[in-house]
Amino acid sequence: MCIRDRSEVEVMADAGIRDILLTSEVAGPGAFDRLVAIAARLPDFKAVVDNAWAVDQIASAARVRRVVVKLLIEIDVLTGRSGVVDSTAALALADLIRATDGVELVGLHGYAGHAQVQPEAVRRERNDPAMALLADVVETLREHGHEIPVLTGGGTGTASMDAQRGLLTELQAGSFLLMDVAYRNAGAPFENALFCRSTIISRPTPERAVCDAGQKTLTADSGPAEVIGRPGVRYLRGSDEHGSLVVEPVALEDDLAVGDVIQLIPSHVCTTINLHDVLVGVRDGRVEVVWPVATRGHVW
Amino acid sequence: MCIRDRSEVEVMADAGIRDILLTSEVAGPGAFDRLVAIAARLPDFKAVVDNAWAVDQIASAARVRRVVVKLLIEIDVLTGRSGVVDSTAALALADLIRATDGVELVGLHGYAGHAQVQPEAVRRERNDPAMALLADVVETLREHGHEIPVLTGGGTGTASMDAQRGLLTELQAGSFLLMDVAYRNAGAPFENALFCRSTIISRPTPERAVCDAGQKTLTADSGPAEVIGRPGVRYLRGSDEHGSLVVEPVALEDDLAVGDVIQLIPSHVCTTINLHDVLVGVRDGRVEVVWPVATRGHVW
Structure with a gap:
């Protein structure tokens, strides 16, 4: 290893x-x-x-x-x-x-x-x-x-x-195991297995939404995270604790609302996992295991 | 608060x-x-x-x-x-x-x-x-x-x-208390109080050095960290665990060597502190206190 x-x-x-x-x-x-x-x-x-x-x-x-x-x-x-x-x-x-x-x-x-x-x-x-x-x-x-x-x-x-x-x-x-947006966009032939759940906390205009996953949840060193299953809803940028989403014209009919949970693919697997204390293993919609990120913060 | x-x-x-x-x-x-x-x-x-x-x-x-x-x-x-x-x-x-x-x-x-x-x-x-x-x-x-x-x-x-x-x-x-490179460069009239110690681990060419503080130690969402007390030594970019430094012509006579400890000012205080488990309080060269970062990772 x-x-x-x-x-x-x-x-x-x-x-x-x-x-x-x-x-x-x-x-x-x-x-x-x-x-x-x-x-x-x-x-x-x-x-x-x-x-x-x-x-x-x-x-x-x-x-x-x-x-x-x-x-x-x-x-x-x-x-x-x-x-x-x-x-x-x-x-x-x-x-x-x-x-x-x-x-x-x-x-x-x-x-x-x-x-x-x-x-x-x-x-x-x-x-x-x-x-x-x-x-x-x-x-x-x-x-x-x-x-x-x-x-x-x-x-x-x-x-x-x-x-x-x-x-x-x-x-x-190593990244092939969980993958991320950066490697996926670069054409690496592996499946994404790492996702982040986040909740819509604000929906100020039809073109704009805010979720609760910012830079303390998802790093942006390799670009923005990607929203899945919501065509036309795009993660634009993260501030410390907010994720700013653009609702593109194609999705203006989307009923994206405050309280909705969205799924994101992190852009960079390594630095994103390093922010978290646990990974939650899910199969067929059920939590099977919770793994501690034992090496998080071990940089000395 | x-x-x-x-x-x-x-x-x-x-x-x-x-x-x-x-x-x-x-x-x-x-x-x-x-x-x-x-x-x-x-x-x-x-x-x-x-x-x-x-x-x-x-x-x-x-x-x-x-x-x-x-x-x-x-x-x-x-x-x-x-x-x-x-x-x-x-x-x-x-x-x-x-x-x-x-x-x-x-x-x-x-x-x-x-x-x-x-x-x-x-x-x-x-x-x-x-x-x-x-x-x-x-x-x-x-x-x-x-x-x-x-x-x-x-x-x-x-x-x-x-x-x-x-x-x-x-x-x-809030950031005024510890400050960072981004606020300092923007002219906020407060003193920097947050620093990161890092060690030079590689010195492959006269123009290049590598330290052990990368993106898991210092975030780059607000630009690169700044090396202090080493004129002409510049933090160029971080990869996951490496910090790439440029030794500019003015500093080619600098005796920067593998094993040297450098001091850096983080570019963004909020996301950088979030990477660490403790802050070490130093006065007059002595450690006075170690504070746990009690809210690190509390983003749910």
Whole structure:
């Protein structure tokens, strides 16, 4: 399982998940000790690194605890965020890891985030050079005697093309499970399973309605939520606690009224779930399960 | 105290706050009963309404509990969200409230949200007609024999001009207490008191750095957070768990390194606090208090 936040890893470990890859670098007071404590607890735990200082810090802490921490070098596959930017830097880091007790290189992490939530043509246009760069780095490293068994990356947007290419040994698709408006609009071939119920609290004019799901209920970082089952009723924008809806001309005959409950598809599954304490599992109109969002707010 | 969410009102009542105005309409299963239960518990509680159905529902529930619920009519002072849109609709609702047992009209609520986080000229340009409309409505209502002791609205952005105008009897300024980038950039004359500490976790190129505060730590609905004390280091954008920083040419000599802790001012105080479980109170470099964010996630 891929997890971005160190404190989320601890929640998952407590819940019995054993094989975890922490896909963000860590740093700061106590960070490396905590990371190595997780590695001591979970033999299959893996962490990513993109700089020599982190390798040294992890290795020092690992030697104190007498464990060997499995590392993946993060490659910036043209996303423009973290990760080493070329095969020279990757090779230097791989050589350092080989020369350092307490750490072991097991693979490369190359997440093409910029290729995920995009129309299919853009996904391919961005993913092809990203994966070519990753292939180039792994080739360089293998030429220098580094075994690279794990190549991990990809996501819900590029899952099909990554599977076809056959380069990655692990796919980091996650959003496919619940989906959202952004991935749906980008053509990801999965069903939406995450919905938000909200109540109409104001109906000031025929063209306008207000529901009680605002930015504290539905994030807007990936665009507005989508109203389902009410053609012509459109979620325009959220303020802190209000959702402003436009009732388009086609829906002026709609009997949308104060007190009505509407169903929305959140635009971004990750940040929206992070706002809530529970997910309610419904099948055939009945609540079957209530899941706590155990990792909500675990960002330290 | 003005509160937007019904379930936040319950948290505040539990904490001993007595004089509460709920500034959003409510509707939906159980909503009116819960509202009236709060009114039964807090004699100074007030709620807003903008439609006849809500007045009837509140009054019915109030008669069952033998209380009288104090109501304010919400006026849409050109914000374009909830609230009745003219004095005719306001008068009809005021007459209905007068004719209905279990409810009592005590004022008008006219929150000019669209005038708050704006440059000063725009604030004035938007607030003047908003307050003129509110004044017009109150005049109409008084002409028809309605006493309107409470006129509530305004916010951190318009506080000075509202005070000068002298129309409102209550100002709904709240963000001034902690402030954020959006209000600061709009020229609100208050000091920033809310900061986010974050650690640099990646430094892939001289022009680029990544910190561990992304959209699950800092919302971006009002623009990016601001890095303080590091001239030329700019928070560009957040992904779920990463903050992408630009190191501008002026700061290329800055020794910003992996492991460094930076301080950020959140762009939007309301939605950012809502992501966190606690606020840490610091004075002179020492932690003095840790406050739980008791209302986080209370949006139902």
